[in-house]
Amino acid sequence: MAGNKLGILLTTSPENQDMHTVVKLCDAALAAGKEVQVFMMCDGVYGSYCASMTDLIPKGVQISQCHHNAEERKMEEEHIPVKSASQYIFSGIIEDVDRLITFC
Amino acid sequence: MGDNICIMLRRSPFSTVRNFEALRSCVGLSMGDSPLTMVFVEDGVYTLSAKGKPLLEGFDWNKHLEMLKELEFELVVDGTSAKERGVTEFNHEPSVKSRDEIAAILRDAKAVITY
Numbered sequence: 577m578a579g580n581k582l583g584i585l586l587t588t589s590p591e592n593q594d595m596h597t598v599v600k601l602c603d604a605a606l607a608a609g610k611e612v613q614v615f616m617m618c619d620g621v622y623g624s625y626c627a628s629m630t631d632l633i634p635k636g637v638q639i640s641q642c643h644h645n646a647e648e649r650k651m652e653e654e655h656i657p658v659k660s661a662s663q664y665i666f667s668g669i670i671e672d673v674d675r676l677i678t679f680c
Numbered sequence: 681m682g683d684n685i686c687i688m689l690r691r692s693p694f695s696t697v698r699n700f701e702a703l704r705s706c707v708g709l710s711m712g713d714s715p716l717t718m719v720f721v722e723d724g725v726y727t728l729s730a731k732g733k734p735l736l737e738g739f740d741w742n743k744h745l746e747m748l749k750e751l752e753f754e755l756v757v758d759g760t761s762a763k764e765r766g767v768t769e770f771n772h773e774p775s776v777k778s779r780d781e782i783a784a785i786l787r788d789a790k791a792v793i794t795y
Binding site for chain 2: 583618667676
């Protein structure tokens, strides 16, 4: 990857292989010295309940999720360690990163 | 590679609410600075079919499409996919393009988000 910033969009729920791939991808990107931003939407917001995902935050991965989708799923965001965000924030992530990988 | 964000819908809107979610996301993304193009391929072309009627209450994707048209974002349909499925009449006046033209849109995009 030419740049230093990687963005990841995750829209599938934790029982899908995608979340495991995202976690491993984040670990690999961090090990390579990349900055990583993850945005979760649709059923991807359930990743907020998974330690494998939230454990990435102290390692330096910035994780945010779609507030609208979390609200639809009755998630209590005040108990979730990821940032509550909007699609507008996601547009900023896309503009900021050098490469975006989507898991839809 | 430009700044364009391409959202590509491949699935039928009748079997998932993800198309609705993708369009909602598009409306949100439209507030950013990057130009946005929506591409409808394969079963995704049904989303724009004039004969397609949303079945689930509260998930009428047309409200998002109307908003995107008002914001003057281009809606692009893969002509081959539409022809294969007998979709000849469209809502929201999309541009019908060839696969080569759509490949060029994807190639030139900064990011492609596929639903």
